[in-house]
Amino acid sequence: MAKLNIVILAAGKGTRMYSDKPKVLHVIAGKTMLQHVVDTAASLSPSKTIVVYGHGGKMVPQSLQRHSATFVLQEPQIGTGHAVQQTLPQLDEEGVCLVLYGDVPLIQPETLTKILSDEDALTLLTQYLDNPKGYGRIVRDAAGKVSGIIEEKDATPEQRKITEINTGILAAPTKLLRNWLANLRNENAQSEYYLTDIVAMAAEQGVKINTVQPAHEWEVMGINSKLQQAELERLWQLELANRLLLQGVTLADPARLDIRGELLCEKDVEIDVGCIFEGKVLLGSGVKVGAYSVIRNTWIAANTNIAPYSHVDDAEIGERCQIGPFARIRPGSKLQSEVHIGNFVEIKNSEIANNSKANHLSYIGDATIGSRVNIGAGTITCNYDGANKFRTVIEDDAFIGSDTQLVAPVTVGRGATIGAGSTITKDTPAGELTLSRAKQLTVPGWQRPIKKIK
Secondary structure, three states, X not given: OOOEEEEEXXXXXXXXXXXXXOHHHOEEOOEEHHHHHHHHHHOOOOOEEEEEEEOEOOHHHHHOOOOOOEEEEOOOOOOHHHHHHOOHHHOOOOOEEEEXXXXXXXXXXXXXXXXXXXXXXXXXXXXXXXXXXXXXXXXXXXXXXXXEEEOHHHOOOOHHHOOEEEEEEEEEXXXXXXXXXXXXXXXXXXXXXXXXHHHHHHHHXXXXXXXXXXXXXXXXXXXOOHHHHHHHHHHHHHHHHXXXXXXXXXXXOOOOEEEEEEEEEOOOOEEOOOEEEEEEEEEOOXXXXXXOOEEEOOEEOOOOEEOOOOXXXXXXXXXXXXXXXXXXXXOOOXXXXXXXXXXXXXXXXXXXXXXXXXXXXXXXXXXXXXXXXXXXXXXEEEOEOOOOEOOEEEOXXXXXXXXXXXXXXXXXXXXXXXXXXXXXXXXXXXXXXXXXXXXXXXXXXXXXXXXXXX
């Protein structure tokens, strides 16, 4: 394939978004609209990706600092043709130029591949709509060949009846595009330089003009308001849900699922309603995720059950674990097989080995816990002294009684037992019972305070 230049137009302000952010930096499915387009562009292996920005100053380039795109400022913003003109010094002389839009986030690689299939033609992505209001129309001659595009503001009543609309996305040989851009005029209702005017030039020169239609209407839906953003979000989430269903995932309700990143599922995965998946999440075979759980950047091995209302963030969960309900697994946590983390238990930056359990109301932070350890209700690892973090080590087969405070750095020896209500500040020996309690007293005649009447 010839060299491919990709130009992404992202200079618009997005007045109807009522936001200080440039329109293209608003989010669909966990990524900015512009990031969606840049990622799709990257899948085509272009020789250059050029992003045209304007409103929002450096916010657009800063949002893509990790990408190799070239950024070009359009100032002032006087039309799509003018925007592409700004990229001319950056374009490779040979090959094809593909023009995309930063506020049309869900265009699919398969559709773009079709657009790029004829390197010698001007290829337009068009669509037939029952209600084409607001869009530029594709004008064809008596033989059915494309002769131009007319913007709705400039269209006659007869032309407004045309149902084939211009999406704005197109590909053209770069040499021809350079020539057409040099001849653009702004003699229209908006006094702007329309990129669409190159179509009439191509027709007059006898250049072959192709049209391609997307497989899905949502691929070419642009965003101009929060209402349109919300509508496209739901359409895309339903598409993602349908893809999971076709792969064999069981969804309690496809309409109540949010994927804000990448969700990979093996066989026999079940997901209840209201779950949110962020970043990259892998669910192993037989995993069940309970209602309203939030899972982010996490690997969960086979046959683990995540009970409702659990939060798991940047963690690794082994096979046949039981998590929740109302559990919180924070970044840096690694749970091996058959670990039980129960309701209102928080785990942070800790490693928990096979068959250990913390079933109730505990905080385990910066800890290394061995196998077959029982953590009693209300246990806390006191890992922070106000300035520094310290680690707690609990060796295999230890039993930690309820309401215990383990003041790090401290080690509980293998097979040790800690009596309930203890505050442990020193290492405890293996196989022994260690207690730390004040003497129990009864104070005769003591009366509870009585609230004073004012």
